[in-house]
Amino acid sequence: MNIKNILFLDIETVPETQSFAELDPLKQELFSKKTAYQRKDEITADEFYERAGIWAEFGKIICISVGFFDLHSEKPAFRIKSFFGDDERKILLAFKNLLDKFFSKPEQVLCAHNGKEFDFPFIARRMIVHSIALPEKLQLFGKKPWEVAHLDTMEMWKFGDFKHYTSLNLLTNILGIPSPKEDIDGSQVAKVYYEDQDLLRIVKYCERDTLAVAQVYLRLTHQPILEEDQVLFVEN
Structure with missing residues (x-):
């Protein structure tokens, strides 16, 4: 696959409110029921709420970072751009606009680490919550598995072993790639x-993860990883 047709991405999410107490009573009850199977008996829903950001029903996106290869220059460059802020709907609309304008061709795909289990469905669910029409790359209804334009570096590393989970941090370590977890x-x-x-500290963390996903993809496809001077950050 031509790397110019891949949009690498990572998202950062948080609970929709700072504390469990800020949820309305019905939402508190629903969260308690949703997490009952994961919580130990002595852990309350209130104590468990710090993890609410992993569920699209109880979390929100505060940053989406994307990276793509610019092959027009003599030395390939990897450009990273972020959509972030407190207004989730604005973030999602900006990301959708990017996909609709520049990443809607059949040969173009999205790539994230554990993206099929987390990033892609989370973005799609939050778009639906905000009544945003899904861009073609996130529209899965009626598509056959091989028609879904998603790559997942964790799935690539699994080599068909469905029981195997490997974090991005571990994968960068064993593949000799600089760790994206140098701060948080x-x-x-x-x-x-x-x-x-x-928030800007989180954005930098999200951008490092996006770069790490691209570096892992390059290593998995036997290509040289990016050097520092090849990475460019696109300001909003």
């Missing part, structure tokens, strides 16, 4: 967003 990791995003109110 996913478990700290909600705290950095709500308590520290440092």
Whole structure:
């Protein structure tokens, strides 16, 4: 596959409210029922709410970072752009606009680490919540598996082993790629967003993950990884 046809991405999500108490009573009950099978008896729904960002029904997207290869220059460049903020609908519309304008061709695909289980469905579900028509690349209804334009570096690493889970951090480590977790990791995003109110720190983390996904893809397809001077950040 020509790497110019791949849009690499990563998303960062947080619980829809800072605390469980801020949810209305019905939503609290629904969250309690949703997580009952995952919580141990001594852990309350309130205590478990810090993890709410992993579910599209109880979380929201605060950043989508995308990366793509620009092959027009003598030395290929990898350009990274982020959509972020407190207005989730605005983030989703900007991302949809990017896909509709520049990434809607049949040969073009989306790529993320664990994207088929998390990033792609999360984005699609949140778009539906906001009454946003799905872009063609996220529209799966009626499509056969081989017609879905999604790549997943974790699935590529599995080689058909459906029981195997490997984090992006572990994969970069064993493949000799700089770690994207040099500052924070996913478990700290909600705290950095709500308590520290440092969204730009989260954006940088999301961009490092997006770059790491591209680097892993290059290694898995036996191509040289990117050098530092090949990575360019596109400002909004």
